[in-house]
Amino acid sequence: MRASEHFTVAVIGASGLLGRAIAGELASAPGAKQWRIVRTAHSRADAHSVKLDLLDRDAVSAFFREFAPDAIVVAAAERRPDVCENDPAHARALNVDALRVIASEARSLGAWVLSISTDYVFDGTAPPYFPDDAPAPLNAYGQSKLDGERALLESDPASCVLRLPLLYGPFTGWNESAVTSLTPAIVESADPARPPASMDAWATRYPTFTPDVAVVIRGMLEHHAKGATISGITQWSGDEPMTKFDIAQRIARTLNVDAKLVAQRTPTDTTPRPRDCHLDSGRLEALGIGRRTPFDSAIATLLANYPDMPDQ
Template identity: 30%
Template sequence: MDKLRDQREKRILVTGSNGFLGQKLIDKLASAPNATVLATSKSSNRNPNKIGYTFVACDLEDDGSFLKLVASFSPTHIIHTAAITSVELCDRDPELCERVNVLFVERLAKICSAHGIHLTFLSTDFVFDGKKGPYGEDDLPTPCNAYGQSKLLAEQAIQNTDCTCAILRTILVYGVINDPNRSNLVLWVKNKLAQGETITVVKDQWRMPTWVDDLADACILAAQKEASGIYHISSEQLFSILEIAQQVADFWRLDQQLIQPISAADIGQAENRPAKTGFILTKSKQELGFRPTPLRQSFEAIKRQLALYTQP
């Protein structure tokens, strides 16, 4: 894990710590020198690892509780991973989407500004419509769904304060954590094919998938450097989602014939998902020192992690 660079104590608050990225971040930060880590999520702690950090349950929509949490912990850094990330849920419940993804973030940025707290905020490739990817940080966002729009509004709300914030946009996060209830594209494909089940996978959407370990490291780098601005975080090779599934089958020696291609239009995703995103990583490499892991190499690490997590 990348170590925090200087000897000054970092007091790091991680929101959404029960989430996929949140748990990976806590696992990495728990062993960081010169760091005191507080994890928070709405429900009780679901991370099997309980060592090296403190957990406090907190409903972020309860302003009083969250302000009390910040006041009691006095963080130097907040890494904000909590969000409504489901495209369908954001469409079904736009008020919830706005409250969690936009209005809370606006309040959070103001809190960070008032108290000199560095903020790391997670955003998405879905701020783009997918018509001319791969994208650089300066390309004009044009979201095609409510989720992407909410993240763009949150980015703008942060930028309208004088909060020091690194906005990390990312793409299709995958990997493994020590929580059997958390899945993602790679694990879903692997597990379904291992069980001999036929799956349908979209053939006409293209992404640069992001290994969760890389994304957690990018968050830590942004906090270390107290970076400010927008950074694109992903892998570097563009795959169709179908090709990602085929890569999973090939690596774990599973039957590719069980993978049935399907078009985005067939499942109602032609208009509400970008067709092709992908990122240009020059800025994040130069300013953060980010180094993405190739897909196949990440599979090797995931294989080792799965063996470790399933030990009795």
């Protein structure tokens, strides 16, 4: 990229939990003046984003013709396992078919695609998982994301998949993350008139801070911009193992509430979920890419910034 040129990055799904962090990091990064960031959103489009329905192929084609991005980060997906299980056709339309269309449009422009995937492509029986380990998803969500990975890489082997685990970060509502969604029940359980809150203590998770993921993605984009494109499967993960019960205890300590928590040691979800899908991050670490914020400091920052919490 010549110094006088702008490198255009389309962030697909920029209104979501991860998309906001990516767009914000790219806009504020050193040398950001050379980056042109085009944000897309669907139901939450605003003056700072382009409204785009990924299920409308003509709209997707028109978007790429208008903005001609050099790189595309796909952070939009149907990520709710229960929704995917109940409506696999919808999950496939967004997580597979739309990604195939994006890959086709990108290929016609010579643009690089970085698509976000999940640790749920694995069955959680033999961690840690490396990028070339055989996937074995347990549910429709994991299968749809795996099929999306394959659709992208078959369309253009130079494109890239970034698998991530449980995400949390600056949020607009408690339910944006399975981490912050625990908070209301934690706070309510401290009320003597309310029953204890039951929290899963069976599955091990690796909560990963979205601003850290955004730094990882910026590093990957910088590699591409200088001609050192990263392709194939990559992975990034926080390195602190914890169950939702452990997470809830840490949130309770952060809020200084005397929460009444009960450890649920057998799975209760109607949708099957893997027990431990720890992702090995060595490929990106070897390139000097990565950042990990300790969970306790990250969650304290998040909760301190949101005074409109439930009554304690």
